Amino acid sequence: MTIVEVTGVRKVYPLGKVEVEAVKGVSFCIEKGDFISIAGPSGSGKTTILNMIGCVDRPTAGTVSIAGRPTKDLSDKELTTLRHETLGFIFQSFNLIPVLSVRENIEFPLLLGNERVPKKDKEKWIDYLIEEVGLGQWSTHKPNELSGGQRQRVAIARALVTRPQIVLADEPTANLDSKTGEQIIELMKKINREMETTFIFSTHDAKIVGIADHVIRLQDGLVIENLRRGADASAICADDAAAAEEAR
């Protein structure tokens, strides 16, 4: 089942008097439950693609559909609701709210929606996530009392707390040492298997790319490789293959 569909997406940024085309017509599909890496060197357009899938930025041309819903004509309010209900975010710099504790940071997205979750269920779910990311001892600590790896674990738990269909991670290991980075990716993979949450992460670390079961490689704003490993290799959209071939 396709959960993200990117069709002919272009993104142009004004840079002073000139325009910079960060993404030059990209198309691909992402299936539900994928653990997908968007790889490529700096400036290849990874973060721009991730921003558009994450509904925090709009494409200049083309369409992005999330869970079958095109985002092009949605209002700011509708996009915010879509983000809250469907997407989870893991940021390169963790982006935890400094004045809230580990537990409060994880709980925070639940306070933004209109959905009423019974307090007991909520507490149980947060406890589960805290244990799952291995921070049982740290739940009352503030972000500045944690290591980089611990902060990213908090961010992972926070991204999962609303039970999103998709978790987006922008270079989640960039600010971590290699060992901690591997642990974080392993944790994401484990959650991906257990909860069947689709993980889309951008990286330029070849080692981490190797763990993904679907890799979209970008260069200069174009898809140069769209590779699905294992049994579902045929699930790549026809457009994806054609676009990748053309880029080569």
Next chain:
Amino acid sequence: MPVLVRIAFRNLLEHKAKSLIIGILLALGVVILIVGNSFMDTAAKGVKDTFIGNYTGDVFIHATAKYPVSLFGVQAAGGQESTPNLPYYDKVVEKLKSIRGVKSTAGQVTGFGLVSPRDSDKQGFSLLFGIEPDKYYELFDNATVVEGRMLRSGDEGILISKKQAERYAKEFEKDVKAGDEVLLTGMGKGGFKIRAVPIVGIIQYKSETEATDFISYVDVTTLRIIMGMTLGNDEDTPITEEQKSLLAMSDEDDLFGAEEIVAPSAAKNAPVAANVAAAAAGTVAKKASVADSGAWHFELARLENPNDAPRVVAELNQWFASEGINASAGDWKAAAGPFAQSIDVVRIVFNIAIIIVAVVAVIIMMNTLVISVIERTGEIGTMRALGAQKGFVRKMFLVETLTIASVFGLIGMLLAFAIIGVLNAIGIQASNPFLEILFAGKTLKAAVNPLSVINSLVLVGIVAVLAHLYPVSLALKIQPVRAMQTE
């Protein structure tokens, strides 16, 4: 505790320097408002109580004039204007007494005079209140006798204040005592008039201020004479247009018809007319020294309940209008005239100062909050990316602003109470007559008005909310994509 309040409190502690800048401004604002308003309210109440209890009563009736009329005369721009007599005095008093809640009433004549000793040409100024002692003392028990006695009905004499006696002693270069005879010079329409009267007593006002120390009480008959309010004098009693047109008619023929029944002989009539004119002139000359016992400038009234003053004033003014009487009723403020206005002027100056301070505070707070928004761009972007609607961001800043306003507002309030307590304990002395009026006495005793405290806190809250509007508009422009940008 709701998450927004939690975030607000923790942000206050997290950004101590900014919180302190905003907080100190807010606390200072509350201190200025509470302390200032307490002094204003105390002064206003002091002046009101002083004037109602000692000089003006609750209701003040006077003849209408071109300029505002107070107990101290007509406040004409650029000079003295004589105070018109209250028309239809007996009818007005009868009406006043018939109104529910009127306890007692008394008439008053006000004039300015010069006091001099018999054997010297040295003079001292005095503000003269002409009264009928029995009736007046029913309204006001405003002085105690230091020497001699109070005025009694039927007396001819003057009561002066102790301070006035001391001033006169300096000016006259001799002691001024009860029993001394002084010359009282006044000026009315008939020119200067001088009258010799004894100083019946020297008094001390219960509410002693340098401004009121100038007031001397004279029996109304003496004051009427030196003010020219005599039978032979056509004092300017206000009359209606209809009355004026009747008086404008040249002779009785205009009133009773122009037909001549008997033709007058011009030759015979001329000497008779001259004789009548001469006789009339003689009568007027005699009457010029006889006071017009019905002539009063004002009528003052005390009420059972002073809060009824607006009702009584309204009823009287309605009656004056319906009867066509050129008179007007007012409350103590109208009677106190410039003294009551001085409080209003001080309050206006204070309010203008507060508005300037508030504008400066809003600008400083706004700048500080803008810096805070810029510093928290990533945090706000993250919240938006995680699903926070713009309304959430707006609420977050509002709660933070109101939290800081409440915390420092309360600190300011406690500080203000402490300052008022200390100032009251020290007892600030009035150094000049103006301050004595404002302080309603020699020493300032400020009292805190709970309503004024609430108003001050609300005002500071409004200032804080106004200051946060622009920064919050900047915060709302922060796009969620900012969360993805590495700092």
